[in-house]
Amino acid sequence: MTESDLTPDDARAKRNVTILVMAQALLGAQMPMIFIIGGLAGQALSPNACYATLPISLIVMGSMLAATPVSHIMQTYGRRAGFWLGTASGAIGGAIGAYGLYVHSFPIFLLGSFITGVYMSAQGFYRFAAADTASEAFRPKAISYVMAGGLASALIGPQLVKLTVDAYVIPFLGTYLAVIGVNVVGSLLFLFLDIPKPPVPSHDAPKGRSRIELLKTPRIAVAVICAMVSYALMNLVMTSTPLAVVGCGFDKGTAADIVSAHVLAMYIPSFFTGHLIARFGVEKVVATGLVILAGAGAVALQGVDLGNFFIALILLGVGWNFGFIGATTMLAGAHQPHERGRMQGLNDLLVFGGVTMASLASGGLMNCSGGSAQAGWASVNLAMAPFLMLAGGALIWLAFRPKDA
Numbered sequence: 001m002t003e004s005d006l007t008p009d010d011a012r013a014k015r016n017v018t019i020l021v022m023a024q025a026l027l028g029a030q031m032p033m034i035f036i037i038g039g040l041a042g043q044a045l046s047p048n049a050c051y052a053t054l055p056i057s058l059i060v061m062g063s064m065l066a067a068t069p070v071s072h073i074m075q076t077y078g079r080r081a082g083f084w085l086g087t088a089s090g091a092i093g094g095a096i097g098a099y100g101l102y103v104h105s106f107p108i109f110l111l112g113s114f115i116t117g118v119y120m121s122a123q124g125f126y127r128f129a130a131a132d133t134a135s136e137a138f139r140p141k142a143i144s145y146v147m148a149g150g151l152a153s154a155l156i157g158p159q160l161v162k163l164t165v166d167a168y169v170i171p172f173l174g175t176y177l178a179v180i181g182v183n184v185v186g187s188l189l190f191l192f193l194d195i196p197k198p199p200v201p202s203h204d205a206p207k208g209r210s211r212i213e214l215l216k217t218p219r220i221a222v223a224v225i226c227a228m229v230s231y232a233l234m235n236l237v238m239t240s241t242p243l244a245v246v247g248c249g250f251d252k253g254t255a256a257d258i259v260s261a262h263v264l265a266m267y268i269p270s271f272f273t274g275h276l277i278a279r280f281g282v283e284k285v286v287a288t289g290l291v292i293l294a295g296a297g298a299v300a301l302q303g304v305d306l307g308n309f310f311i312a313l314i315l316l317g318v319g320w321n322f323g324f325i326g327a328t329t330m331l332a333g334a335h336q337p338h339e340r341g342r343m344q345g346l347n348d349l350l351v352f353g354g355v356t357m358a359s360l361a362s363g364g365l366m367n368c369s370g371g372s373a374q375a376g377w378a379s380v381n382l383a384m385a386p387f388l389m390l391a392g393g394a395l396i397w398l399a400f401r402p403k404d405a
Contacts, residue, residue, distance in 0.1 A: 062117015
């Protein structure tokens with residue numbers, strides 16, 4: 001590897017960002033597809049309504065467990081190998097999920113969901129890959145632009161659900177077949193990715209900090225906490241949304257429209273989040289995201305009218321965007337290149353561990369607390385409060401630490 005391969009080149013970075021934006025748009029469409037129907041399909045297959053969101057929980061659990069191995073594969077063999085592993089897993093998971101629906105088997109359906117989690121883990125590294133070849137000045141914008149690719153996925157995914165959800169006699173089967181096609185076509189994009197493999201470290205090269213030492217670094221610790229809280233709370237509420245919407249008397253198409261508005265709100269701000277970070281600082285953007293997430297919960301608690309659902313989920317998306325992109329940018333600037341595989345894998349292990357717990361809790365809170373959809377929805381949104389206080393407290397602690405500490 002030459003020195004030019006190691007030097008950030010924004011021409012190369014912009015080309016890679018274009019590929020990653022397209023991947024986020026097309027391959028990312030499968031995630032809103034699965035999140036819209038996963039809980040409803042689980043409710044149809046599960047012997048107990050409390051386990052309705054278990055398929056989504058297993059996707060996130062699979063993502064959590066795959067984070068460290070996928071990061072290691074990318075560190076050893078390059079980003080492209082890890083992304084192809086993700087698309088293969090997405091296609092296989094979709095195929096097993098379709099078969100589970102065909103034979104009406106909840107365990108088989110859950111297995112497909114778990115394997116799909118490997119795709120979700122690989123997708124999580126798109127944002128880090130955007131920063132690999134970017135200069136320090138372009139890095140927050142690169143991350144933000146790749147996340148903005150989800151805007152197209154927010155349009156493509158729900159529309160594919162509407163086209164495929166009742167395409168076969170077996171409900172939801174067509175959607176899972178469409179997921180297979182999305183992964184096969186999307187995998188071709190990575191042929192054009194140009195990110196050098198990390199150099200093999202020499203024996204006398206710095207080994208970097210251990211995982212414990214990294215987590216003891218205040219800026220890294222706060223970045224991980226804020227990323228965990230932003231993503232977990234977004235998942236907690238979004239996972240329950242289709243169940244709440246249908247449970248309150250609206251149809252599946254309306255639930256898809258609300259999730260579509262939510263996913264749009266997740267990604268539209270990405271066109272300017274990087275600029276806001278560059279202008280106001282990452283800490284202020286993350287703090288704003290946490291405040292907006294709190295606002296989403298407050299709106300949801302005001303009632304279950306259609307307007308409340310739309311406004312709450314839109315605020316939830318914007319809050320996630322500011323909180324998660326801000327935390328990602330904070331983390332990307334807080335470790336060295338030779339620590340990349342170790343830290344990024346650890347970060348996503350912790351983040352998706354939190355998301356797993358949130359998605360597991362979501363179904364129980366929604367279906368098994370209060371005895372009605374309205375009461376369950378209120379429980380889901382009230383559960384946000386302590387975690388928002390945790391993340392907010394961590395940010396305040398970081399802000400008041402001496403700058404030379």
